[in-house]
Amino acid sequence: MRRTILILVLQLILTPFITAQEKRPLPQLRYAENHSLTWEEAISYYQILDEAYPEAKLMEMGMTDAGRPLHLFVISPEREFDPAVVHRQGKAVILINNGIHPGEPEGIDASAQYAADLLSDRRRMNSEIKNCVIAIIPVYNIGGALTRSPYYRINQNGPDEKGARRNTRYLDLNRDFVKQDSRDARAFAEIYCWLDPDVFLDTHTTNGSDHQFTVTLIATQPEKMHPEMEEFFRNKMLPGLYSRMKSVHNNEIVPYVQYTERGEIKAITGFEEHPYYSTGYSALFNSFGFMTETLVYKPYAERVKGTLQFITELARFTSENHKEMLALRAEADRLTLTAREYVLDWEQDTARWDLLTFRGYRWEETTLPLSGRKTGTYNREKPYVDTIRYYNYFKPALTVTVPDAYIVPFAWEEVIERLKVNGVEMSQLGADTTLKVESTYIESYEPAKRATQGHFFNTGVKVRRVTQEITYLKGDYIIPVNQRANKYIIYMLEPQSEAGFFAWNFFDSFLEGQDWYSVWGFESHLKELLDKDPALRSAFEKAKKEDEKVAADPVAQLQWLYQNTPVSELEKRTRLYPVGRLFKSTGI
Numbered sequence: 206m207r208r209t210i211l212i213l214v215l216q217l218i219l220t221p222f223i224t225a226q227e228k229r230p231l232p233q234l235r236y237a238e239n240h241s242l243t244w245e246e247a248i249s250y251y252q253i254l255d256e257a258y259p260e261a262k263l264m265e266m267g268m269t270d271a272g273r274p275l276h277l278f279v280i281s282p283e284r285e286f287d288p289a290v291v292h293r294q295g296k297a298v299i300l301i302n303n304g305i306h307p308g309e310p311e312g313i314d315a316s317a318q319y320a321a322d323l324l325s326d327r328r329r330m331n332s333e334i335k336n337c338v339i340a341i342i343p344v345y346n347i348g349g350a351l352t353r354s355p356y357y358r359i360n361q362n363g364p365d366e367k368g369a370r371r372n373t374r375y376l377d378l379n380r381d382f383v384k385q386d387s388r389d390a391r392a393f394a395e396i397y398c399w400l401d402p403d404v405f406l407d408t409h410t411t412n413g414s415d416h417q418f419t420v421t422l423i424a425t426q427p428e429k430m431h432p433e434m435e436e437f438f439r440n441k442m443l444p445g446l447y448s449r450m451k452s453v454h455n456n457e458i459v460p461y462v463q464y465t466e467r468g469e470i471k472a473i474t475g476f477e478e479h480p481y482y483s484t485g486y487s488a489l490f491n492s493f494g495f496m497t498e499t500l501v502y503k504p505y506a507e508r509v510k511g512t513l514q515f516i517t518e519l520a521r522f523t524s525e526n527h528k529e530m531l532a533l534r535a536e537a538d539r540l541t542l543t544a545r546e547y548v549l550d551w552e553q554d555t556a557r558w559d560l561l562t563f564r565g566y567r568w569e570e571t572t573l574p575l576s577g578r579k580t581g582t583y584n585r586e587k588p589y590v591d592t593i594r595y596y597n598y599f600k601p602a603l604t605v606t607v608p609d610a611y612i613v614p615f616a617w618e619e620v621i622e623r624l625k626v627n628g629v630e631m632s633q634l635g636a637d638t639t640l641k642v643e644s645t646y647i648e649s650y651e652p653a654k655r656a657t658q659g660h661f662f663n664t665g666v667k668v669r670r671v672t673q674e675i676t677y678l679k680g681d682y683i684i685p686v687n688q689r690a691n692k693y694i695i696y697m698l699e700p701q702s703e704a705g706f707f708a709w710n711f712f713d714s715f716l717e718g719q720d721w722y723s724v725w726g727f728e729s730h731l732k733e734l735l736d737k738d739p740a741l742r743s744a745f746e747k748a749k750k751e752d753e754k755v756a757a758d759p760v761a762q763l764q765w766l767y768q769n770t771p772v773s774e775l776e777k778r779t780r781l782y783p784v785g786r787l788f789k790s791t792g793i
């Protein structure tokens with residue numbers, strides 16, 4: 206009896222506390238009042254949703270440069286949170302990334318609103334995302350989001366405070382997807398590898414132009430897809446999303462406005478998405494990728510609403526078409542395993558275009574009131590509608606044959622680490638081994654004069670391939686090109702990739718050359734060599750007669766001799782790119 210009373214008393218004391226915890230109220234989002242969630246507010250918002258709904262889960266993933274873990278919020282109508290199981294069940298996984306540039310926070314607020322709306326309406330959840338699991342990165346660039354000011358992105362029409370573009374290490378994370386200098390990017394890659402999303406969306410804001418549209422869209426460069434996937438993407442998915450935005454939300458959208466010349470917009474060119482951008486990265490894994498870019502001059506609430514509408518339609522379209530989309534992606538994954546050619550670089554096909562309806566503002570010459578500078582401006586009092594060209598076709602500019610495997614020496618640990626983070630499988634040589642490989646010599650390249658992201662980008666790389674025997678050491682890594690991450694492997698290890706490891710200076714120390722000779726020591730050695738080798742002596746005499754430079758310059762004579770004696774064997778290592786290409790036909 207006493208025990209019962211004690212329990213009753215305890216219950217009386219604890220009940221209000223438990224109830225209070227269970228019913229933490231969900232705060233009102235304030236984007237209509239020009240306020241965007243801070244990082245703390247966003248995480249707390251998702252924590253409340255996690256506590257309130259069994260269909261939601263907030264997880265802490267890898268560490269970021271800000272010293273705080275990256276969060277991932279998952280909505281799964283059937284409460285299954287293991288992505289491998291979700292894929293096996295034939296459901297589509299959608300990943301939404303927000304706040305990569307925290308001064309462009311529409312997606313942060315729109316995703317929070319979307320999650321709260323869906324979770325609180327079970328019928329809507331069951332109908333709209335029946336065949337999907339939605340994963341949301343609440344805020345990717347945490348360091349940038351913690352540094353808020355009204356003065357970042359000063360030309361932008363709200364919110365009242367914006368985050369900084371760069372992360373704690375001053376890296377632009379939308380250039381860091383493949384080289385992964387930031388912990389943020391490595392944590393992202395781990396999430397990407399674990400989720401293996403079928404659809405990916407990265408949310409942004411653009412200040413590149415002015416026109417009547419609120420939402421502009423970058424979509425994966427279709428040519429990067431397997432042909433049937435490309436056909437579906439160009440002819441069904443993109444038109445489907447554009448028409449739903451118009452018909453369901455009365456919010457017409459347009460491709461990201463990248464125009465050919467300043468002034469009135471006469472044509473738009475497609476976005477060439479290098480893999481260091483988010484959708485370029487997602488294309489390496491055959492995901493259907495998108496970036497929303499809302500226009501800075503439109504009111505913040507409108508931009509959040511537009512982003513929310515796009516998220517809603519993207520999820521609905523995916524749920525309705527999941528079978529076809531998953532089959533196309535599975536086929537693309539299958540072809541990725543066996544493709545023996547890979548396009549490293551693309552160029553715009555200026556002979557092909559589509560027509561689109563463009564709603565612009567007239568461009569007028571004007572004098573700026575404060576500085577008196579004469580310039581042009583878009584006059585919002587003068588809207589117009591026009592049909593313009595949209596150049597969104599690309600053709601291969603550089604294609605490489607794909608080896609059966611690459612070999613990366615143990616020494617290049619930063620490269621190995623990044624390959625591993627991206628899920629690349631590899632093995633190590635059990636003993637020192639001489640292998641016949643196709644090796645690559647860097648004939649010429651141009652290092653940048655100014656650093657980008659802390660790197661002196663190498664461009665214009667010209668190579669020469671030579672098949673030869675090279676001795677590798679125990680522990681060197683063999684990376685077979687027969688796996689999910691094939692495109693990442695090829696793109697990053699080929700030295701001519703615009704943003705591969707070579708371009709980002711990961712291998713630069715090998716360019717500094719090998720042992721050299723000292724003039725005096727080499728001369729006495731040469732005399733001995735020439736005395737013993739009459740053929741070499743007569744070739745040398747001939748070179749002196751026929752080549753004016755050799756005849757006139759003693760140093761050129763030494764150089765000639767160096768290159769024509771056995772010692773020049775050492776030269777084999779000069780400018781030899783450390784990564785070897787292995788082909789079964791030449792015998793691994």
Ligand SMILES: [Zn+2]
Pocket residue numbers: 306309379409410
């Ligand atoms: Zn951005």
